[in-house]
Structures are given as structure tokens and as C-alpha cells.
Amino acid sequence: MMKSINYTKYPLPRIRHHANPVLYFPLKQLKGERFFYPPVFDSVEWNELFQNGKPPDMLDIGCGLGRFLIETSLTDETKNILGFEVRHGAVEWIDNVISSESLRNVKALWYSAVNGFPFIKNETIEKVFYFFPDPWVKKRHYKRRAFSAELLGEIHRVLKPGGKLYLMTDVPEVDEFQQKVLKDFGKFEFSYADSAAWDLPVKTNHEIFCEGRKIPFVRIICVKQ
Numbered sequence: 001m002m003k004s005i006n007y008t009k010y011p012l013p014r015i016r017h018h019a020n021p022v023l024y025f026p027l028k029q030l031k032g033e034r035f036f037y038p039p040v041f042d043s044v045e046w047n048e049l050f051q052n053g054k055p056p057d058m059l060d061i062g063c064g065l066g067r068f069l070i071e072t073s074l075t076d077e078t079k080n081i082l083g084f085e086v087r088h089g090a091v092e093w094i095d096n097v098i099s100s101e102s103l104r105n106v107k108a109l110w111y112s113a114v115n116g117f118p119f120i121k122n123e124t125i126e127k128v129f130y131f132f133p134d135p136w137v138k139k140r141h142y143k144r145r146a147f148s149a150e151l152l153g154e155i156h157r158v159l160k161p162g163g164k165l166y167l168m169t170d171v172p173e174v175d176e177f178q179q180k181v182l183k184d185f186g187k188f189e190f191s192y193a194d195s196a197a198w199d200l201p202v203k204t205n206h207e208i209f210c211e212g213r214k215i216p217f218v219r220i221i222c223v224k225q
């Protein structure tokens with residue numbers, strides 16, 4: 001039987017909705033004073049992250065409080081899933097759940113995805129999840145959006161042939177923006193997925209929030225060409 005986690009044992013931390021704005025920019029673009037910025041690195045000892053010592057099979061970019069990350073790890077303990085999250089408090093909370101529950105195939109890294117993922121080898125990842133990104137709707141904040149040709153290039157590089165990128169958003173303007181970036185990038189075939197086509201058995205924190213409040217959202221599956 002699949003393990004289930006009693007999350008009431010883990011009171012949620014009080015963390016700010018957004019992190020320090022510098023965290024949304026690649027480290028190489030930042031000048032001057034060093035901020036509280038997540039480490040950027042080129043290699044990872046996978047045996048320090050996952051019990052089977054292997055690299056990840058799935059990535060969850062912007063995993064937030066990690067419900068999807070953790071629950072997905074329980075659906076198949078032979079697959080490793082790695083989350084990236086810029087809010088340090090969220091990563092600490094996830095770490096505590098992972099170690100308290102002795103989970104061996106899941107890890108959240110305090111890491112800003114806009115630095116790319118040079119520590120992940122080409123064509124090794126089956127699925128990448130990018131769910132409910134911060135919308136940054138004000139024009140002057142567009143540059144904080146992580147979804148870009150550079151990020152898509154990294155996702156495309158690490159995905160196996162035919163690998164999938166899954167998207168969800170409840171902000172129509174973000175959906176439009178992401179589809180434009182995808183179209184211009186040109187190396188993914190993508191389309192909206194209804195509930196029948198959506199092959200993920202687990203929901204994210206924000207997806208559960210939207211469903212509870214009857215907030216509409218869209219799902220898109222992108223297949224690497």
C-alpha cells in the first residue's frame with residue numbers, strides 16, 4: 001500500500017509570498033553586493049540527495065511547499081524527483097517532511113531555476129513540471145518571469161526524446177505569454193489537456209487552492225520534438 005503522510009504533524013511556516021526580487025534573476029546578471037542568494041553550482045553528488053544514488057527522473061520547477069513533489073515521490077519510489085524553489089523557508093519545511101518521513105527519492109533544492117541546470121545531464125529527465133508560476137502581471141515585473149527561451153532551452157536539453165513538460169496556470173495573461181514563448185522556441189509540440197488527457201495522479205498546493213475556490217485554470221502538455 002502507498003505510504004500516506006499526515007501533514008497536520010508539520011505546521012506550515014509563515015513565509016513571504018515573494019522572495020527578495022534579486023532571486024528571480026540569474027546570478028551572473030547581478031552586480032555589486034552579494035545578497036542572500038541560493039548557491040549556483042555545476043555538479044551534484046546524487047548519492048547525497050537520493051538513496052539509490054541516481055540522478056533525478058523528474059523536475060518540479062518552483063515546487064513551493066512541495067505537496068506535488070512529495071506526493072509524486074510516493075507514487076513510484078523507484079523514480080527520483082527533484083524540486084527547485086527560491087523561498088528558503090519552503091525548502092526547509094519540505095526538508096523536514098522528507099527527513100521525518102524517511103523519504104528517499106525526493107529532494108527540494110534551494111535554487112533559482114533561472115541559472116539553468118548545468119548539473120543535470122542531457123536527455124536524462126522524463127518529466128518537467130512548471131506549475132502556477134508567480135504571474136508578475138505588472139509590466140515592470142515581466143523580467144522576473146522565469147519562463148523564457150533560455151529556460152525552455154535547458155528543459156529541452158535535459159528531457160529525454162519525447163519527454164514532457166507540464167504546465168498549469170490560473171492567469172490567462174501568463175498562459176498567453178507562455179504559449180508565445182513556446183511557439184517562438186519551436187521545439188515542443190503543445191496543446192491544452194483536459195482532465196482525461198492529464199496523466200498526473202497528484203495535485204499541487206495551488207491546484208487544490210484553485211479547485212477549492214472554483215478558480216479556473218488551464219493545463220498544457222508540451223512534448224519534446
Ligand SMILES: C[S@@+](CC[C@H](N)C(=O)[O-])C[C@H]1O[C@@H](n2cnc3c(N)ncnc32)[C@H](O)[C@@H]1O
Pocket residue numbers: 019023024061062063064065084085086087090111112113114130131132133134146204205206207
Ligand atoms: C505560486 S507558487 C506555485 C507553487 C507550486 N508549483 C504549486 O503549484 O503549488 C510559485 C513558486 O515558484 C517559486 N519560484 C519563483 N521563481 C522561481 C525561480 N526562479 N526558481 C525556483 N523557484 C521559483 C516561488 O517561490 C513559488 O514558491
